[in-house]
Amino acid sequence: MQDFKVELTQKDKVQLVKIVGILDAHTTGELEKYFDKLVSEKKYHILVNLSELNYISSAGLGVFMAYVETMRENNGDIKFAELQDKVFHVFDLLGFPMLYEFYQKEEEALKKFIEG
């Protein structure tokens, strides 16, 4: 799909999910399919790298809201790294920093996941 791409990489027990492009009500369905697959594969430690995400609307945020509890129920989590300021602004509007962990660098988040 144009303007939207997901790259998956496994690092230790952590599933890296790099989302590239635009996450709006049109592309959200595609991201949900990836999360459904991760859950079906029992991958619950999710690190979302948003360094190349240029736009997000509440539809995109909704995906992370719908799946995080499933990850946490299975001793995992969804953590975020490397957000552009304009994208973090939208997460911030909805109070996400109170409910999720955000990291400047992917390595930091990875370390947090692995060392607990």
Next chain:
Amino acid sequence: MKTTINEISIQSKTENLKVIRNFVQEIASNCMFDSSVIADIVLSVDEACTNIIEHAYSCDAKGEIILKIECADDKILIEITDFGVEFNPISVPKPNIAQHLAEKKSGGLGVYIIKQLMDEIIYQRKDEKINKLTLIKYRAQIA
């Protein structure tokens, strides 16, 4: 500055959200708003139109959305018209995000974003068939 008005009509499908955002971005840029304010306006219109597509038209792509943008000295005014079922976003309560997470819910956030980012929101239901939502952002006053 002379008041200018631009208008487009588009079909109610999510792939057109990009067209909507580009239209708003271009007009708001010509209107000389700051880039961070333009981003807020673009997001608000995206959220409003997403709600129209999903709620007023229940994802039926045959619906029509008309966007009229008025740029004036002191403000930008975006009038969004649709002919779907009545949907008054102003009546949507503030979401409890923590509760959303616990219930694994994903929706219901767009209106809250619009309310935070825009200065005025006006909803009118006309002739029992027209929804008209007006979003207004005032220009920051220079001291």
